[in-house]
Amino acid sequence: MPAELYWENVNVGDEMPVLTKEPITELQLVKYAGASGDFNPIHTVDAIGKKAGFGGVIAHGMLVMGFMGQAITNWVPNKYLKKFKTRFVAVTKPQDIITVSGKVIKKEEDIITCEIMAKDQKGEIKTTGQFEFTLPKKS
Protein backbone atom coordinates (compact mmCIF):
# COMPACT_ATOMS: atom_id res chain seq x y z
CA MET A 1 0.00 0.00 0.00
CA PRO A 2 1.55 3.33 -1.01
CA ALA A 3 2.26 5.73 1.85
CA GLU A 4 0.25 8.96 1.73
CA LEU A 5 1.97 11.21 -0.81
CA TYR A 6 1.57 14.98 -1.07
CA TRP A 7 2.39 17.51 -3.79
CA GLU A 8 4.87 19.20 -1.47
CA ASN A 9 6.90 16.01 -0.96
CA VAL A 10 7.69 15.33 -4.61
CA ASN A 11 10.26 17.42 -6.45
CA VAL A 12 12.10 17.53 -9.75
CA GLY A 13 15.01 15.07 -9.64
CA ASP A 14 13.35 12.76 -7.09
CA GLU A 15 13.61 9.08 -7.98
CA MET A 16 10.63 6.79 -7.77
CA PRO A 17 11.02 3.60 -5.74
CA VAL A 18 12.74 0.94 -7.88
CA LEU A 19 10.81 -2.26 -8.66
CA THR A 20 12.73 -5.43 -9.54
CA LYS A 21 10.54 -8.24 -10.83
CA GLU A 22 11.01 -12.01 -10.61
CA PRO A 23 12.54 -13.50 -13.80
CA ILE A 24 9.97 -13.71 -16.59
CA THR A 25 8.93 -17.30 -17.31
CA GLU A 26 7.30 -18.96 -20.31
CA LEU A 27 4.40 -19.78 -17.99
CA GLN A 28 3.94 -16.09 -17.19
CA LEU A 29 3.67 -15.35 -20.92
CA VAL A 30 0.98 -18.02 -21.26
CA LYS A 31 -0.90 -16.50 -18.31
CA TYR A 32 -0.56 -13.00 -19.69
CA ALA A 33 -1.76 -14.14 -23.13
CA GLY A 34 -4.91 -15.55 -21.55
CA ALA A 35 -5.43 -12.58 -19.23
CA SER A 36 -4.90 -9.89 -21.88
CA GLY A 37 -6.38 -11.73 -24.85
CA ASP A 38 -3.21 -11.16 -26.89
CA PHE A 39 -2.70 -14.60 -28.40
CA ASN A 40 -0.03 -13.67 -30.91
CA PRO A 41 1.85 -17.02 -30.92
CA ILE A 42 5.22 -15.25 -30.98
CA HIS A 43 4.72 -14.95 -27.20
CA THR A 44 3.78 -18.55 -26.46
CA VAL A 45 4.95 -20.92 -29.22
CA ASP A 46 8.71 -21.41 -29.26
CA ALA A 47 8.83 -22.54 -32.92
CA ILE A 48 7.13 -19.30 -34.03
CA GLY A 49 9.56 -17.18 -32.00
CA LYS A 50 12.47 -19.06 -33.60
CA LYS A 51 11.02 -18.61 -37.07
CA ALA A 52 10.73 -14.87 -36.40
CA GLY A 53 14.45 -14.80 -35.64
CA PHE A 54 14.23 -14.30 -31.85
CA GLY A 55 15.53 -17.76 -30.92
CA GLY A 56 12.29 -18.49 -29.08
CA VAL A 57 9.29 -16.73 -27.55
CA ILE A 58 9.45 -13.04 -26.61
CA ALA A 59 7.45 -11.28 -23.91
CA HIS A 60 4.42 -9.12 -24.67
CA GLY A 61 5.51 -5.47 -24.68
CA MET A 62 2.33 -4.81 -22.72
CA LEU A 63 3.50 -7.16 -19.96
CA VAL A 64 6.59 -5.00 -19.47
CA MET A 65 4.33 -1.94 -19.53
CA GLY A 66 2.28 -3.75 -16.86
CA PHE A 67 5.43 -4.03 -14.70
CA MET A 68 5.96 -0.30 -15.16
CA GLY A 69 2.36 0.35 -14.19
CA GLN A 70 2.94 -1.73 -11.06
CA ALA A 71 6.03 0.32 -10.19
CA ILE A 72 4.09 3.56 -10.68
CA THR A 73 1.08 2.55 -8.59
CA ASN A 74 3.30 1.14 -5.82
CA TRP A 75 4.31 4.76 -5.44
CA VAL A 76 1.41 6.92 -6.73
CA PRO A 77 -2.16 5.74 -6.09
CA ASN A 78 -4.03 4.89 -9.33
CA LYS A 79 -6.58 7.67 -8.78
CA TYR A 80 -3.90 10.35 -9.26
CA LEU A 81 -2.45 8.89 -12.48
CA LYS A 82 -3.47 10.92 -15.54
CA LYS A 83 -1.27 9.71 -18.38
CA PHE A 84 1.13 6.86 -18.98
CA LYS A 85 3.05 6.37 -22.19
CA THR A 86 5.73 3.88 -23.23
CA ARG A 87 7.96 3.26 -26.19
CA PHE A 88 9.03 -0.32 -26.83
CA VAL A 89 12.75 -0.26 -27.54
CA ALA A 90 14.02 -3.84 -27.33
CA VAL A 91 12.48 -7.29 -27.01
CA THR A 92 12.25 -9.02 -23.63
CA LYS A 93 12.70 -12.76 -23.27
CA PRO A 94 11.99 -15.46 -20.68
CA GLN A 95 14.53 -15.45 -17.82
CA ASP A 96 15.01 -11.68 -18.18
CA ILE A 97 14.87 -9.85 -14.86
CA ILE A 98 13.18 -6.50 -15.35
CA THR A 99 13.95 -3.53 -13.14
CA VAL A 100 11.79 -0.42 -13.37
CA SER A 101 13.11 2.98 -12.34
CA GLY A 102 12.26 6.59 -12.99
CA LYS A 103 12.50 10.13 -11.82
CA VAL A 104 10.58 13.39 -11.71
CA ILE A 105 11.45 15.67 -14.63
CA LYS A 106 8.79 18.38 -14.36
CA LYS A 107 6.45 19.82 -11.77
CA GLU A 108 4.12 22.55 -12.91
CA GLU A 109 0.47 23.56 -13.18
CA ASP A 110 -0.69 20.83 -10.78
CA ILE A 111 0.94 18.09 -12.87
CA ILE A 112 4.04 16.10 -12.00
CA THR A 113 5.79 14.45 -14.96
CA CYS A 114 8.21 11.54 -14.57
CA GLU A 115 10.33 9.61 -16.97
CA ILE A 116 10.39 5.86 -16.49
CA MET A 117 12.32 2.96 -17.95
CA ALA A 118 12.53 -0.81 -17.79
CA LYS A 119 15.93 -2.51 -18.01
CA ASP A 120 17.04 -6.12 -17.89
CA GLN A 121 19.74 -7.74 -15.73
CA LYS A 122 22.42 -6.68 -18.23
CA GLY A 123 21.28 -3.06 -18.13
CA GLU A 124 19.75 -3.16 -21.59
CA ILE A 125 16.85 -0.71 -21.91
CA LYS A 126 13.66 -2.49 -22.95
CA THR A 127 11.07 0.20 -22.62
CA THR A 128 11.15 3.93 -21.95
CA GLY A 129 8.25 6.16 -21.13
CA GLN A 130 6.66 8.99 -19.22
CA PHE A 131 3.77 9.36 -16.83
CA GLU A 132 1.87 12.28 -15.38
CA PHE A 133 -0.03 12.58 -12.13
CA THR A 134 -1.56 14.99 -9.71
CA LEU A 135 -1.28 14.90 -5.92
CA PRO A 136 -3.28 16.41 -3.08
CA LYS A 137 -1.75 19.46 -1.47
CA LYS A 138 -1.15 19.73 2.25
CA SER A 139 -2.32 23.32 2.42
Next chain:
Amino acid sequence: MGELQEKLGLEFPAYKFVVEQGKIREFAQAIGDLNPVYVNSEMAEQEGYQNVIAPPTFGVCIEMWGGPGFENLMKELGVNAVRILHAEEEFEYFKEINPGDEITATTRVSNIFRKEGKAGAMNFITLETTHTNQRAEKVLISRMMIVERL
Protein backbone atom coordinates in the same frame (compact mmCIF):
# COMPACT_ATOMS: atom_id res chain seq x y z
CA MET B 1 1.08 4.74 -48.77
CA GLY B 2 -1.59 6.57 -50.78
CA GLU B 3 -4.12 3.87 -50.04
CA LEU B 4 -3.12 3.67 -46.39
CA GLN B 5 -3.28 7.46 -46.03
CA GLU B 6 -6.94 7.28 -47.02
CA LYS B 7 -7.58 5.29 -43.84
CA LEU B 8 -6.80 8.31 -41.65
CA GLY B 9 -9.90 9.08 -39.59
CA LEU B 10 -11.44 5.69 -40.31
CA GLU B 11 -13.61 4.63 -37.40
CA PHE B 12 -14.27 0.99 -36.60
CA PRO B 13 -17.65 -0.24 -35.28
CA ALA B 14 -18.02 0.25 -31.51
CA TYR B 15 -18.00 -2.81 -29.28
CA LYS B 16 -18.96 -3.55 -25.70
CA PHE B 17 -17.00 -5.22 -22.92
CA VAL B 18 -18.34 -6.07 -19.47
CA VAL B 19 -15.62 -5.82 -16.81
CA GLU B 20 -15.58 -8.86 -14.52
CA GLN B 21 -13.86 -8.88 -11.15
CA GLY B 22 -12.23 -12.23 -11.97
CA LYS B 23 -10.77 -10.80 -15.17
CA ILE B 24 -9.20 -7.92 -13.24
CA ARG B 25 -7.71 -10.39 -10.73
CA GLU B 26 -6.43 -12.65 -13.52
CA PHE B 27 -4.85 -9.69 -15.29
CA ALA B 28 -3.14 -8.34 -12.15
CA GLN B 29 -1.91 -11.84 -11.25
CA ALA B 30 -0.44 -12.40 -14.72
CA ILE B 31 1.61 -9.23 -14.24
CA GLY B 32 2.48 -10.35 -10.71
CA ASP B 33 1.00 -7.15 -9.27
CA LEU B 34 -0.33 -7.95 -5.82
CA ASN B 35 -1.79 -4.50 -5.08
CA PRO B 36 -4.93 -5.21 -3.00
CA VAL B 37 -6.97 -2.53 -4.82
CA TYR B 38 -7.27 -5.02 -7.70
CA VAL B 39 -8.68 -7.88 -5.63
CA ASN B 40 -10.07 -6.65 -2.32
CA SER B 41 -13.13 -4.38 -2.51
CA GLU B 42 -12.89 -3.31 1.15
CA MET B 43 -9.28 -2.24 0.75
CA ALA B 44 -10.17 -0.49 -2.51
CA GLU B 45 -13.00 1.42 -0.79
CA GLN B 46 -10.64 2.44 2.01
CA GLU B 47 -8.38 3.91 -0.68
CA GLY B 48 -11.29 5.99 -1.97
CA TYR B 49 -12.53 3.86 -4.87
CA GLN B 50 -16.09 2.66 -5.60
CA ASN B 51 -14.96 -0.95 -5.67
CA VAL B 52 -12.01 -2.97 -6.91
CA ILE B 53 -10.37 -1.09 -9.80
CA ALA B 54 -8.65 -2.13 -13.03
CA PRO B 55 -4.83 -1.79 -13.31
CA PRO B 56 -3.37 1.00 -15.49
CA THR B 57 -2.78 -1.22 -18.53
CA PHE B 58 -6.16 -3.02 -18.39
CA GLY B 59 -7.25 -1.25 -21.58
CA VAL B 60 -5.33 -3.88 -23.55
CA CYS B 61 -7.61 -6.56 -22.10
CA ILE B 62 -10.77 -4.65 -23.07
CA GLU B 63 -9.43 -4.13 -26.58
CA MET B 64 -8.05 -7.62 -27.15
CA TRP B 65 -11.00 -9.52 -25.67
CA GLY B 66 -13.76 -7.12 -26.66
CA GLY B 67 -12.49 -5.76 -29.95
CA PRO B 68 -12.62 -7.10 -33.49
CA GLY B 69 -9.17 -8.71 -33.14
CA PHE B 70 -5.82 -7.37 -34.19
CA GLU B 71 -5.63 -9.36 -37.43
CA ASN B 72 -9.05 -8.13 -38.52
CA LEU B 73 -8.06 -4.54 -37.79
CA MET B 74 -4.91 -4.98 -39.86
CA LYS B 75 -6.87 -6.58 -42.70
CA GLU B 76 -9.23 -3.61 -42.65
CA LEU B 77 -6.23 -1.26 -42.92
CA GLY B 78 -4.67 -3.34 -45.68
CA VAL B 79 -1.60 -3.90 -43.55
CA ASN B 80 0.40 -7.13 -43.30
CA ALA B 81 0.03 -8.21 -39.63
CA VAL B 82 3.24 -10.25 -39.79
CA ARG B 83 5.27 -7.10 -40.52
CA ILE B 84 3.80 -5.14 -37.61
CA LEU B 85 5.60 -4.14 -34.42
CA HIS B 86 4.11 -2.41 -31.39
CA ALA B 87 6.07 0.85 -31.16
CA GLU B 88 4.32 2.90 -28.48
CA GLU B 89 1.34 2.72 -26.15
CA GLU B 90 -0.29 5.58 -24.30
CA PHE B 91 -3.13 5.67 -21.80
CA GLU B 92 -5.00 8.72 -20.64
CA TYR B 93 -7.09 8.21 -17.51
CA PHE B 94 -10.36 9.96 -16.68
CA LYS B 95 -12.34 7.72 -14.27
CA GLU B 96 -11.82 4.46 -12.44
CA ILE B 97 -12.94 1.21 -14.09
CA ASN B 98 -14.77 -1.20 -11.76
CA PRO B 99 -16.25 -4.70 -11.99
CA GLY B 100 -19.71 -4.64 -13.56
CA ASP B 101 -18.88 -1.66 -15.77
CA GLU B 102 -20.12 -2.02 -19.31
CA ILE B 103 -17.50 -0.35 -21.46
CA THR B 104 -18.24 0.83 -24.98
CA ALA B 105 -15.05 1.21 -26.99
CA THR B 106 -14.61 3.03 -30.27
CA THR B 107 -11.39 2.83 -32.25
CA ARG B 108 -10.32 5.21 -34.98
CA VAL B 109 -7.17 5.75 -37.02
CA SER B 110 -5.86 8.97 -35.50
CA ASN B 111 -2.48 9.31 -37.24
CA ILE B 112 -0.54 7.85 -40.16
CA PHE B 113 2.93 8.78 -41.33
CA ARG B 114 5.84 7.24 -43.20
CA LYS B 115 9.50 7.32 -42.31
CA GLU B 116 12.40 6.35 -44.49
CA GLY B 117 15.05 4.62 -42.39
CA LYS B 118 18.33 2.81 -43.02
CA ALA B 119 16.48 -0.49 -42.86
CA GLY B 120 13.89 0.70 -45.37
CA ALA B 121 10.57 2.51 -45.26
CA MET B 122 8.18 2.16 -42.35
CA ASN B 123 4.56 3.17 -41.91
CA PHE B 124 3.51 4.41 -38.46
CA ILE B 125 -0.16 4.04 -37.61
CA THR B 126 -1.87 5.23 -34.42
CA LEU B 127 -5.13 3.61 -33.34
CA GLU B 128 -6.96 5.64 -30.74
CA THR B 129 -9.63 3.94 -28.66
CA THR B 130 -12.06 5.83 -26.45
CA HIS B 131 -13.63 3.86 -23.59
CA THR B 132 -16.95 5.03 -22.17
CA ASN B 133 -18.85 3.41 -19.30
CA GLN B 134 -22.60 2.67 -18.87
CA ARG B 135 -23.11 6.19 -17.42
CA ALA B 136 -21.71 7.71 -20.64
CA GLU B 137 -18.60 8.81 -18.72
CA LYS B 138 -15.34 8.72 -20.63
CA VAL B 139 -13.03 6.54 -18.53
CA LEU B 140 -9.99 5.90 -20.71
CA ILE B 141 -8.35 6.75 -24.01
CA SER B 142 -5.66 4.47 -25.37
CA ARG B 143 -3.34 5.25 -28.26
CA MET B 144 -1.50 2.34 -29.81
CA MET B 145 1.20 3.21 -32.32
CA ILE B 146 2.24 0.35 -34.56
CA VAL B 147 4.94 0.18 -37.21
CA GLU B 148 4.67 -1.65 -40.49
CA ARG B 149 8.08 -2.56 -41.87
CA LEU B 150 7.83 -2.36 -45.64
